Amino acid sequence: MATMGRPRTFDRDVAITQAMHLFWEHGYESTSLSQLKAAIGGGISAPSFYAAFGSKEALFQEVVERYQNSHGRVTESLFDPLLPPREAIELTLRRSAKMQSEAGHPPGCLVTLGVMHTCSAQPTAVSAPLAEARARNRAGIIACIERGIAQGELPTETDTSALAAMFDSFLMGLTALARDAIPHAVMDASVTQVMAVWDALSATTGRR
Structure with missing residues (x-):
């Protein structure tokens, strides 16, 4: 037998x-x-x-959780109240650019790529965790800007939503650059350029 x-x-x-x-x-x-x-x-x-x-679907949910607890932690500085708000945003952008360009895994950000790959037919179980992760990062950016205003780094009349949208769109745009094999040095230099917007606003308050 x-x-x-x-x-x-x-x-x-x-x-x-x-x-x-x-x-x-x-x-x-x-x-x-x-x-x-x-x-x-x-x-x-x-x-x-x-x-x-x-x-x-269940496997994908585990994958998103794994990503958030590993590669996705590059955004954690947004939620550290001990960091100056400008530094918190800059660290997130630089760490994200570095992670998305690293060897050993696909380029870009899995959470942002979910936007590019999502279609209306996808179940909520697939799209919801990605949307929640993006919303969390967006909220973190907004909180940093609000702290910047409260601490006198940014003018009180700063358009919080617009400034947050700029940083958020830049963060997600890094994925397209990484997928197109734009060198990390270029991406990192672009972070310096986008942070100049914060500095220009800060200059109008007379302090950094």
């Missing part, structure tokens, strides 16, 4: 990273179940995939 082969085993932690890189490179919709099964653990069966992750 023939004996059944042992089910393929794999490191689940490594598998999440492998899936993250696929979703990061291709987006949720364009990453097929076949690609995921082939990449994880050197290849797993559909039953093993569903037993481990439940569904493609």
